[in-house]
Amino acid sequence: MWIEQLRVSQLRVIEQAELRLRPGLNVFTGPNGAGKTSVLEAAHLLSFGRSFRAGGREVLVRRGAASVSVFATVLGRTGETSRIGLERQSNQWQGRINGQGVSQLSELYRHCPVLAFDPGSHLLISGGSELRRAALDWIVFHVEPDFLELWRRYQRALKQRNALLKAAAPDAWFEPWETELALTGDAISDLRARQAAALEPPLQEICGLLLPELGACHFQFEEGWRNDSSGLGAADHRAKLADTRAGDRERGFTRYGPHRCDWSLTYATVPVREHLSRGQEKLTALAMIFAQLLSFHHRRGEWPILLLDDLCSELDPQHLGSALRWLAGTGAQLLISSVAWPDTPGTLSANLFHVEQGSIRQQD
Numbered sequence: 001m002w003i004e005q006l007r008v009s010q011l012r013v014i015e016q017a018e019l020r021l022r023p024g025l026n027v028f029t030g031p032n033g034a035g036k037t038s039v040l041e042a043a044h045l046l047s048f049g050r051s052f053r054a055g056g057r058e059v060l061v062r063r064g065a066a067s068v069s070v071f072a073t074v075l076g077r078t079g080e081t082s083r084i085g086l087e088r089q090s091n092q093w094q095g096r097i098n099g100q101g102v103s104q105l106s107e108l109y110r111h112c113p114v115l116a117f118d119p120g121s122h123l124l125i126s127g128g129s130e131l132r133r134a135a136l137d138w139i140v141f142h143v144e145p146d147f148l149e150l151w152r153r154y155q156r157a158l159k160q161r162n163a164l165l166k167a168a169a170p171d172a173w174f175e176p177w178e179t180e181l182a183l184t185g186d187a188i189s190d191l192r193a194r195q196a197a198a199l200e201p202p203l204q205e206i207c208g209l210l211l212p213e214l215g216a217c218h219f220q221f222e223e224g225w226r227n228d229s230s231g232l233g234a235a236d237h238r239a240k241l242a243d244t245r246a247g248d249r250e251r252g253f254t255r256y257g258p259h260r261c262d263w264s265l266t267y268a269t270v271p272v273r274e275h276l277s278r279g280q281e282k283l284t285a286l287a288m289i290f291a292q293l294l295s296f297h298h299r300r301g302e303w304p305i306l307l308l309d310d311l312c313s314e315l316d317p318q319h320l321g322s323a324l325r326w327l328a329g330t331g332a333q334l335l336i337s338s339v340a341w342p343d344t345p346g347t348l349s350a351n352l353f354h355v356e357q358g359s360i361r362q363q364d
Contacts (some may be wrong), residue, residue, distance in 0.1 A: 014103070020362070121282060135288065136263060165254070189261070191224045210322060
């Protein structure tokens with residue numbers, strides 16, 4: 001899967017741009033603040049409805065403009081074409097697929113699967129569990145068709161149970177919501193556990209490539225119910241929710257369930273992730289993203305699009321070369337931003353663009 005054409009309007013410093021991209025490596029160079037990262041943001045918006053950078057959605061709109069829009073022509077592995085677009089106007093996103101509006105933006109996101117590595121990606125390892133849940137759920141969303149509806153049902157039931165906890169409602173009122181939480185939560189945990197198991201082999205391979213000095217890596221998935229939840233079913237989870245109701249009343253929220261899911265990645269010589277250096281955290285996060293790339297390909301038979309922001313500043317020359325040589329063996333489309341681009345950073349032939357004050361020019 002790859003983006004053949006990308007049109008960007010009123011996104012940060014970019015007033016108007018229309019790009020013809022290629023499969024494989026597309027590199028955007030230029031000085032800081034020129035708009036390189038904004039090109040990558042445009043592709044990310046089509047897959048997430050938000051940027052991978054910090055800040056509210058309103059900052060995406062170019063100063064003085066009323067709206068921001070991104071349109072793309074996406075080609076699948078069998079040659080099928082999707083024309084997709086996303087526009088933000090009056091503080092609302094509107095999506096289109098092949099000229100038709102979509103009722104849910106998730107319909108759009110499925111047409112343009114994107115992974116991103118950026119200067120803040122080390123937080124995937126050292127930051128809060130919500131980032132790790134989102135990373136795991138990205139692959140579950142794209143390869144498990146039932147996941148999204150299950151997650152919506154679970155979130156609806158969770159909201160209701162938390163409201164009852166805060167209102168000190170009688171026990172009988174909890175039973176239908178706890179039944180729904182147990183049923184949907186058990187199904188969600190099974191889907192996540194299946195994908196977590198599928199991620200471990202590629203993680204071991206890629207961590208061995210990028211961080212061989214740390215020894216074998218170990219990926220630990222935590223469902224969020226409790227540490228002893230392995231092998232339990234919906235009836236057991238319902239009983240746990242009833243047992244923990246009194247404690248949850250005191251705190252005003254539901255302490256256990258897949259909304260508290262987490263995972264960790266440790267190494268034989270560094271069994272505690274807090275002992276990793278910042279550079280090791282970045283390489284571990286990159287390994288996780290590469291593993292997602294492989295897992296998606298194994299399940300879907302095609303490659304997602306990979307964004308690598310400011311890559312040359314994030315990796316030293318040795319690790320940059322290792323990463324690009326590994327990527328050369330995949331069929332993924334890569335969009336990379338960098339202040340400058342080495343002549344021979346790997347074995348990939350690059351489609352080069354220069355970005356200057358929001359203007360994008362393809363180089364010969």
